[in-house]
Amino acid sequence: MKLLQSLLQGALLATVLGFTAPAVQAEDLLDTVKASGVLKVGMEGTYPPFGYRNSQGQLDGFDVAVARAVADKMGLKAQFVTTEWSGIIAGLQAGKFDIIVNQVSMTPARRQALDFTQPYVYSAVQVLQRSDDKREFGSLEALKGKSVGVTLGSNYAELAKSVSGIQVQTYPGTSENLRDLAAGRIDAALNDRLMLPYLIKNANLPLRTGALLAGTKLEMGIPYRKGNPRFAKAIDDALNTLQQDGTLRKLSIQWLGTDASQPLAQ
Incomplete structure (x- = not known):
């Protein structure tokens, strides 16, 4: 009992005098x-x-x-x-x-x-269209009643599905999406504005960039x-x-x- 009391008193004294064990700090x-x-x-x-x-x-x-x-x-x-x-x-x-x-x-x-x-990097969602399509779709609302191609599981698929009235067509990859767009089987496609010049150049299809969709700004960090x-x-x-x-x-x-x-x- 005396030993326990002595230990407790010692611990109390150490606390009062500030001799507590320093907290372990995680390395930055x-x-x-x-x-x-x-x-x-x-x-x-x-x-x-x-x-x-x-x-x-x-x-x-x-x-x-x-x-x-x-x-x-x-x-x-x-x-x-x-x-x-x-x-x-x-x-x-x-x-x-x-x-x-x-x-x-x-x-x-x-x-x-x-x-x-x-x-x-600052970006936004942009519309991709056929070269001979003169229509402009400046918002998701403007795409109501239109068939829009997106890659399965992408942010763009979720974005298109969030607006009732858009006929969303999903594809396993971008190449299938672009081929259907060029062939006129869909009205437009959605992708990152920074990807479109690369996609258009390498797809070698009659496609052009459309409008940036309002309210779809993206910030990459x-x-x-x-x-x-x-x-x-x-x-x-x-x-x-x-x-x-x-x-x-x-x-x-x-x-x-x-x-x-x-x-x-x-």
Whole structure:
């Protein structure tokens, strides 16, 4: 009993004098990447012109170039980890990589689970039409009564289905969608405005871009795990520098044919 009382008194004294064991603090991600000299980047690697394998089998594209530039500004080397889109968020949360650079839109649901940098790409949903189709569809409402092609499981499929009256036609892939559009079997298709120049160029079909859909602005950022304030500042500082020195604009025009680094006037 005396021993127990002595131990309790000692513990109380230590508390009063402030001799409590220090709380264990989680290491900030910045410490981890600085120690290794490597920034691990998650991406699909199958999404041209953002990230894909070139003819030499090397990763190439806009997001690849952005990731390398960000890593360089942080004094690190980018190391890419390719993974399917369906598991890319889970992979980040599991620590398989430090960030994702893969056109990740900054949705409220994702913001609850992850932290994001400032946006580095601004986009919107755009209509794709046949070259000889002079109609303009500036909103989802304008597409009521029209047949609209979308890729199965895409954000665009959900968007089209959200408006009653649109005849939604789903396709397993973009190529099937574009062929039906060119053949006149559907009235229009929906996709990311930044993808359309690439799709039109490579499809070699009589297609053109239509209007940007009102109210469909998209902001893409670089996500990372929550609880890393020093890393957050470091990566945002890197993006700020790339924005200010014109690097983001240059890379955007090089790979996407337009400056996507500035907010859209819509």
